Amino acid sequence: MERERDRAGAPLSAIAPLSAPAAIAVRLRQVTAGYSARIALDEVDLEIAVGSLLAVIGPNGAGKSTLLKVIAGLLLPFSGTVEVLGGAPRAVAKRIAYVPQAEMVDWSFPVTVGDVVMMGRVPLIGIGRSPGKQDRAAVDAALETVAMAGSRNRQIGALSGGQRRRVFLARALAAEPELYLLDEPVTGVDVTTQEDLMRILGAESDAGRTVVATTHDLASAAHHFHQVAFMNGRIIASGPADLVLDPALLTATYGGHVIVLPAGDRTIIDDAHHHDDAPTGERHFHDGAG
Amino acid sequence: MVDFLVGPMAYGFMQRGLVAAILVGIVCAVMGAFVVLRGLAFIGDAVSHAAFPGLVIAYMLGIPLYIGGAVAAVGTALAIGAVARRGALRFDTAVGVLFAGTFAFGIVLFSTIEGYVADLFSYLLGNVLGITFADIIQIAILGGVVLLVVALLRKELLYASFDQAGAAASGLPVVTLDYLLLGLVGVTIVVSIQAVGIIMVVAMLVTPAATGQLLVDKFWDLVKIAIAVSIVSAVTGLYVSFYLNVASGASIVLVETLLFALALLFSPKSGWLVGRRRGRRAEELQAVARPTVDI
Secondary structure (H helix, E strand, O other): OHHHHHHOOOOOOEEOOOOOOOOEEEEEEEEEEEEOOEEEEEEEEEEEEOOOEEEEEOOOOOOHHHHHHHHHOOOOOOEEEEEEOOEOHHHHHHHEEEEOOHHHOOOOOOOEHHHHHHHOOHHHHOOOOOOOHHHHHHHHHHHHHOOOHHHOOOEHHHOOHHHHHHHHHHHHHHOOOOEEEEOOOOOOOOHHHHHHHHHHHHHHHHOOOEEEEEOOOHHHHHHHOOEEEEEOOOEEEEEEHHHHHOHHHHHHHHHHHEEEEEEOOEEEEEEOOOOOOOOOOOOOEEEOOO | OHHHHHHHHHOHHHHHHHHHHHHHHHHHHHHHHHHHHHOOHHHHHHHHHHHHHHHHHHHHHOOOHHHHHHHHHHHHHHHHHHHHHHOOOOHHHHHHHHHHHHHHHHHHHHHHOOOOOHHHHHHHHOOHHHOOHHHHHHHHHHHHHHHHHHHHOHHHHHHHHHOHHHHHHOOOOHHHHHHHHHHHHHHHHHHHHHHHOOOOHHHHHHHHHHHHHHHOOOHHHHHHHHHHHHHHHHHHHHHHHHHHOOOHHHHHHHHHHHHHHHHHHHOOOOOHHHHHHHHHHHHHHHHHHHHHHHO
């Protein structure tokens, strides 16, 4: 364990853009968290600078979703401190947008695309009040951004997988948050949707907002994100996104489940476990980077 | 025809029964939408049965029955919420244990009372025609409070029902909203028990909303349909009860069930018959298109 920790060099978890010293959006210190039967995060230290576009990668069960839940204030850690946007997660909740994994959503629920995006405004509107002009404008703008304005009145279950992710990103955009927490936002979607969503998140990051997303897609992590954090129960390493191409870090994160093949100027990564519903034995190959 | 409709309304008990059945129907329809979408139907059944010991104890102590029922129903609803949060047992297992146990306790207490207790029997099977003016006031006040709370928290309840994690992360107090929802279900059940009885109250909650879910895709449209189904069933059921001289609560529930069955068969969205016809039409279109593809 210690050996692996050393490999990444110290300080392990400081993720800062080039212009330091940067303001910190998320700071986890010695955070241990999990569920009654299982510890998912083991003494995690992590700092995420404001404006980061961070991919959290690691095998299934590495604690990626748990990390997002702790930052979102959905799960209280057993020990350690969590500071988000300068306060406790629950105190700054209105400035956070959380997008759950697609499997966590009941797609048969009788709500339309417009209804879902308006939910992003609910905490801002306040109890007992109806959406105002500003709220409707925010929803319109968010739907335009994700190219779903024409589907406003469709029930969400009638959408394709990619469209569903677009709608949930629109809900996050409509909330006008300072911190995006997205659980597998581009897993299993078509290439066009993936490119579109990442372009939107990139623009949010450029505008000074912080984006943290888990992903199984190492190629996407390398191509689309600015920073990457390797997780397997704890943060193994973090830094600029091209760290994804480091065979030693990948082996440390994925253990025996990853095979790294140097192939000319490319790295081919085989992470056989990364597609949740892939039939057993099916393998997926990704180009590491061009 | 006019006589057929107006005749029964010459009786005070029919007027009161109609007003009570419609009021109860509206409150049940609105809460039922949340019950159906949150998968709380079994909890609704459990809470209504758990109200029984409360009613019996109130009867024995000589205090108003609905107070005993309300304490037991709301208490059980909140206890179920607490069990759900701890999660040591499978949730429906815990509810099943609680549900049968509390009802058995009520029956044991009931059997210690000597003589025939018409009041308590009417709570088991419902007797909307036995409702007094004071009962109607009670239903109107409690039902009005339930509807007011739902109206004030409509956005928050919908968000928390649809995506609990997203709602919690954005700052909504989802745990409080959950308990509030269960408490409102408890109050709704107490309000409804006198009309349709402990055993059938779950139908008043679930069937109209389920009918709406078969017909439309938008939450508030679902609520509107559920309200319409409740009102039509209340009126029709009472007339059926009057002319055929059968139990009133059961008649209302049967009409609701009939409307649900019609929606199941003929819903343009998901109806078994209509859906099948649609499928056939699509096949015909394909059959027409196929030759041109082959050429």
